[in-house]
Amino acid sequence: LDFGERKGQAERMLGLMDVFLKNDPISLQKDILHHVEYTVARSRFSFDDFEAYQALAHSVRDRLIERWHDTLIHFKKEDPKRVYFLSLEFLMGRSLSNIVINLGIRDQFADALSQLGFDFEVLAEQEGDACLGNGGLARLSACQMDSLATLDYPAVGYGLRYQYGLFRQVIVDGFQHEQPDYWLNFGNPWEIERVHITYPVKFYGTVTDEFLNGEKCKVWVPGEMVEAVAYDNPIPGYGTRNTINLRLWAAKPSDQHDMESFNTGDYVDAVVNRQRAESISSILYPDDRSYQGKELRLKQQYFFVSASVQDIFRRFKDTHKKFDEFPEKVALQLNDTHPSLAIAEVMRVLLDEEHLSWHRAWDIICKIFSFTTHTVSPEGLEKIPVDLLGNLLPRHLQIIYDINFNFVEELKKMIGLDYDRLTRMSIVEEGAVKNIRMANLSVICSHTVNGVSRLHSELLRTKLFKDFYDLWPHKFQYKTNGVTQRRWIVVSNPSLCALISKWLGTEAWIRDIDLLIGLRDYATNAELHQEWKMVKKVNKIRLAEYIEAMSGLKVSLDAMFDVQTKRIHEYKRQLLNILGIIHRYDCIKNMDKNDRKNVVPRVCIIGGKAAPGYEIAKKIIKLCHVVAERINNDNDIGDLLKLVFIPDYNVSVAEMVIPGADLSQHLSTAGHEASGTGSMKFLMNGCLLLATADGSTIEMVEEIGQDNMFLFGAKAHEVVALRKKGPTLKVPLQFSRVVRMIRDGHFGFEDYFKSLCDKIEGTSDYFLLGADFMSYLEAQAAADKAFVDEERWTKMSILSAAGSGRFSSDRTIQEYAENTWDIQPCRCPF
Ligand code: T68
Structure with a gap:
């Protein structure tokens, strides 16, 4: 077709289409029903929640595609870098909730659905x-x-x-088992083949x-x-x-x-x-x-x-x-x-x-x-054996060698024949197995x-x-x-989102996170305190219901919800947390009735996956379960202490857990966590942090002040010195006592846990659990003390959220x- 004919065609096509899909309740309902019938291929008089989700997702996808096309065309026209x-x-x-919120059509869809007799939230939960x-x-x-x-x-x-995405974690008798995640089984409406x-x-x-x-x-x-x-x-x-x-x-x-x-x-x-x-x-x-x-x-x-x-x-x-x-x-x-x-x-x-x-x-x-x-x-x-690379990608290996040759020649001109340094900086690592150092290349x-x-x-x-x-x-x-406040507040904590917008008098913070700082002005406002506590309560109820549905355990809403959720790793020190819990349990057991009145009740929540081949991490998961078994069934303890392991921690579980947390723990040995991003999500949700001075936590302290966080442990530069001390390092009696309890079979499986105990005692305590233990207990005690002072706690919580603006991925990306x-x-x- 020549240009004139093409233009005519285009105009005719435009005339046939609505310019854009409409978002009024009737149009949305029609679209959803249309997809029930023609995409999901169910009768519009008989479809279940999952089918309704599919139809809903396809109606959302249509609207998404319109904008996506427009953007691609715009980029093509502008041809920016x-x-x-x-x-x-x-x-x-x-994806569903995130997408409708970003498109600004969540409420319209929720209304349309309710007129069809469906609840948006229920359908959103259908998505894997x-x-x-x-x-x-x-x-x-x-x-x-x-x-x-x-x-x-x-x-x-x-x-x-x-x-197959990341394996599903299933817990059988306290042990982690991995199951395949064939996530495409039920289709994926968000992708376009x-x-x-x-x-x-x-x-x-x-x-x-x-x-x-x-x-x-x-x-x-x-x-x-x-x-x-x-x-x-x-x-x-x-x-x-x-x-x-x-x-x-x-x-x-x-x-x-x-x-x-x-x-x-x-x-x-x-x-x-x-x-x-x-x-x-x-x-x-x-x-x-x-x-x-x-x-x-x-x-x-x-x-x-x-x-x-x-x-x-x-x-x-x-x-x-x-x-x-x-x-x-x-x-x-x-x-x-x-x-x-x-x-x-x-x-x-x-x-x-x-x-x-x-x-x-x-x-x-x-x-x-x-x-x-x-x-x-x-x-x-990362290192790649030269043989492997040369076999799979022979030309790439040649190129990497050439890059390295040129680099080393240049380097010699700059630093002379310092062979140690040349060897360290070379892309090629010599040795029994020759390797390409991908980091040096990068x-x-x-x-x-x-x-x-x-x-x-x-x-x-x-x-x-x-x-x-x-x-x-x-x-x-x-x-x-940084993390996105759209996902980690707007999607996952709608009540907090509404509260923030109400007090700031605007929703602009959803795009411009620096505005959050405005909450500081109301940090002591009694009315905000009331509403803030209410929001936390709603989220704790949601989390408590989940815990009960999952494990049958009923937890008290008055208890402090204390959360550590992340991949299980020795350096992240979930073990320190568990040892602290055993210590707390031991203390309560040894208290008389009167003293027990002063104990701050806690629900300790731990969650995370261990790499399938990571033995020690898997033992930590099992330890958590046996300790939980013991504590949760001890009538003597009641609501004073509970321990729950949340299985299969993933993004959607995080969306529920994080808003319901009072306290969250970030315990990496200083100098081991590159940044940490979980902490940022908790902070934005007004959860208080108990943390080491590691990764981005140091910068968080600068934003919200030391008084609003429970910091503990050796600093990064001290860690090196502590390790050097090795065998001469004294560990506190309390630490030896809890490790002994595990060794003596207080929780059973003593043979199985022996290697775990060996890893943290004597010269082999590489991650310094012993050295940091007292300081950890002190930080925990400080958290208890703050928690009973509701007003102080709520103020700290508001100031945490108010100071979290720096940790938005919007800032990082800019x-x-x-x-x-x-x-x-x-x-x-x-
Ligand atoms: C994490 N790294 C850091 N790696 O541990 C964390 N690695 O401190 C930081 O906040 C985060 O990155 C974001 O910067 C990882 O998550 C991996 O998952 C990974 C995966 C494959 C290979 C190596």
């Missing part, structure tokens, strides 16, 4: 969690996507569409030298090829039309590749072989620290990197010819080292496919990559290296990456993590945009 956020993990949780990640790092990616959309930044998220957006991804094979136009070039002849298919997940911003894309890749067998095997006659075997391709995106690795030397993991990394890089190049080449403009249009963010093969991949494409010189290609690399690390320990840094090739809190950044500069910092101090920055990515907002007109 974009940030491409590469992360192997996104922990999205449920999307758990495509392990813990903090993955949830951070999800929060950051929400902020990127809300702040109108032109961003695209890239990741993997795992068929893009069957036409596919890219071939190559593996294995050989590299040969060939001549092209008289120039020598490398040709990679792969041994295996699979297809990456795009699944788009629109992410809406709040208070804006902008809706950005999270593109997740799924692996499918490639049609181009194995025609040969079909010609050999073994048709069935050939088909079965093809299915293997799908395994690449089938499962999320359930660790939260490190994966070393696993071929499938490496395949996953390259698979998602290769597809994403092809997509980025395709988009760039749609409108640009000269690669020198690439850095003006593209910022690539590496979320930890997991996507760092992107460096070698971009280099390979520029050299071997676009035929740029090494010099020009390298110049581009140095301008586009930024790297954020989430770990503090050298063991957490630091060398990125223009900026970010830590996730101030303390973390200091540790990076003085320890982990000291050699690099001395060389390139300008590369090192930090962006203290800092990244301005100081790392150099991108501008690109707002889609309404």
